[in-house]
Amino acid sequence: MTTIAVFGSAFNPPSLGHKSxxxxxxxxxxxxxxxxxxxxxGKSMLDFDVRCRMIEGFIDEIGQEKVQLSRIExxxxxxxxxxxxxxxxxxxxxxxxQQRYPDAVLTFVLGPDNLMNFSKFYKADEIVxxxxxxxxxxxxxIRSSDIRQRCINNQTIAEFTTPSVQRYIQQKKLxxxx
Numbered sequence: 001m002t003t004i005a006v007f008g009s010a011f012n013p014p015s016l017g018h019k020s021x022x023x024x025x026x027x028x029x030x031x032x033x034x035x036x037x038x039x040x041x042g043k044s045m046l047d048f049d050v051r052c053r054m055i056e057g058f059i060d061e062i063g064q065e066k067v068q069l070s071r072i073e074x075x076x077x078x079x080x081x082x083x084x085x086x087x088x089x090x091x092x093x094x095x096x097x098q099q100r101y102p103d104a105v106l107t108f109v110l111g112p113d114n115l116m117n118f119s120k121f122y123k124a125d126e127i128v129x130x131x132x133x134x135x136x137x138x139x140x141x142i143r144s145s146d147i148r149q150r151c152i153n154n155q156t157i158a159e160f161t162t163p164s165v166q167r168y169i170q171q172k173k174l175x176x177x178x
Contacts, residue, residue, distance in 0.1 A: 002104040003027075005134070006070075006097060008034040008090060009111070010144065012045045013169060014058040015161050017142035022067060024136055025109060031066050032097070033059070037073040038087040046174060048074065057164030072096050089122040094131050107132040151175035 005028040009018060014033075025031045033055055037048045045051065055069050073088040076096055094106055108131055110118065115135040118124055127133065147160045152175060157166050169175060 002029045002101065003107065004029065004097070004101060004104045005031045005107050005109050006034055006094065007031060007109040008036065008093065010039060010043065010045050011035045011051050011055050011058075012043075012144050013051065013054050013147055013161060013165050013174070015142045015144050015147055016159075017138040017140050017144075018058075019062055019162075020138045020140035020142075021109065021111060021136050022062065022064060024139065026064065026066065028107070029066065030068065030104075031064070032068055032070040032072075034070045034072060034093060036087070037077045038079075050172070050174070054165050054168055057168060058162050061162040061164050070097070072100075091121070091123040091127055094127065098131075105132070107134050109134050109136050111136065111138060148175045 005025045007018075007021065007025065011018065011033065018033075022031060022033075035048065035051050035055060036045065039045055052069060052071060059067050059069060072093055076088045076092050090108060094108060098104070098106055108127065110133065118133070121127065142160050147157050147169075150157050150160065151169060154176075157169065161169075
């Protein structure tokens with residue numbers, strides 16, 4: 001039976017903190033990185049396609065063949081929904097992925113920040129009944145917010161993310177306050 005880790009995050013941008021979580025998931029057959037298309041609690045994020053491009057470069061550089069980008073939230077997103085109902089829920093993501101991989105055992109991976117808020121997730125009780133949930137702390141405490149702040153302050157981010165993500169951010173002048 002195939003085992004799949006489903007690692008959802010804003011990936012705004014992908015960081016070496018994300019990589020430290022991914023490194024601990026290599027016992028799974030596949031690791032899906034699932035960027036949020038709209039944040040459940042209203043956080044501002046770069047455009048979904050921009051973050052996906054960074055994730056693709058990030059995946060290439062970390063050199064883990066089991067790791068793949070999943071754009072499942074793009075297929076589920078309904079931008080014309082009621083304002084409080086525009087985000088794609090973890091429950092919906094896991095349900096759609098289970099349909100896509102019917103014979104797989106899915107494990108939802110969350111970081112320490114989301115573990116404390118898990119009870120607020122839509123259908124949290126049903127999630128733990130239908131799928132495994134793995135709280136996976138970063139071995140390297142690098143937050144995407146650290147990268148964004150360093151960009152605002154015109155500081156190097158080389159030790160916080162992969163070279164391709166760093167180049168992309170610099171070339172596109174991302175996270176610089178206008």
